[in-house]
Amino acid sequence: MNKNSIYPIEVNEQSTLSNLQQLFNEVYPYLKISFYTKSFDPKNNLRLKLIDQTDKNIISFLKKEIKEVRFLISANLSVSQLNQIFLENIGLNVLVHRNSGRLWLQINDTDSWSLEEQNKQGQELCA
Numbered sequence: 001m002n003k004n005s006i007y008p009i010e011v012n013e014q015s016t017l018s019n020l021q022q023l024f025n026e027v028y029p030y031l032k033i034s035f036y037t038k039s040f041d042p043k044n045n046l047r048l049k050l051i052d053q054t055d056k057n058i059i060s061f062l063k064k065e066i067k068e069v070r071f072l073i074s075a076n077l078s079v080s081q082l083n084q085i086f087l088e089n090i091g092l093n094v095l096v097h098r099n100s101g102r103l104w105l106q107i108n109d110t111d112s113w114s115l116e117e118q119n120k121q122g123q124e125l126c127a
Contacts, residue, residue: 008072011058011089018054024073028115030122032104035086036093037061048093061090075116079107082115098122 009023017035024033036048051061058069069089073082079096086094096115097104099122107118 008074010070010072012070013057013059013062013068015058016055017051017058017061020058021054027075028119030099030119030126031115032097032099034095034097036095037091038093048095051092058090061092073115076114078114079111079118083111098125100125 007027009020009027011020021033024031035051035054037051038048062069071085071089073085077085082096083094086092096107096111096118098107098118107113110118110121113121
């Protein structure tokens with residue numbers, strides 16, 4: 001498989017967060033994905049908390065009302081759509097970062113761009 005090939009990543013109950021991160025990085029080498037839960041802070045109300053136990057299966061993070069998870073992460077999804085899919089299907093927030101030479105920048109202003117476009121931009125910034 002070509003390192004830069006774009007193919008869908010299947011997400012299901014057996015997927016672990018670390019496996020998803022690895023597959024995501026193989027498909028999009030200039031992007032990285034992090035997973036967060038919401039936590040409440042009396043001072044700031046709502047905060048995102050990084051999940052550092054990435055060896056857990058997706059099923060351990062599912063909302064109680066969700067019984068089954070199966071979806072694809074494809075190149076035409078925007079960053080905002082990707083976050084929405086994870087939030088609706090699993091209850092997790094995702095942040096995508098783009099490589100910009102020596103830094104990984106959180107994608108905010110261009111979250112409407114597709115994953116493929118984001119990865120190409122990262123490749124150009126690293127050239």
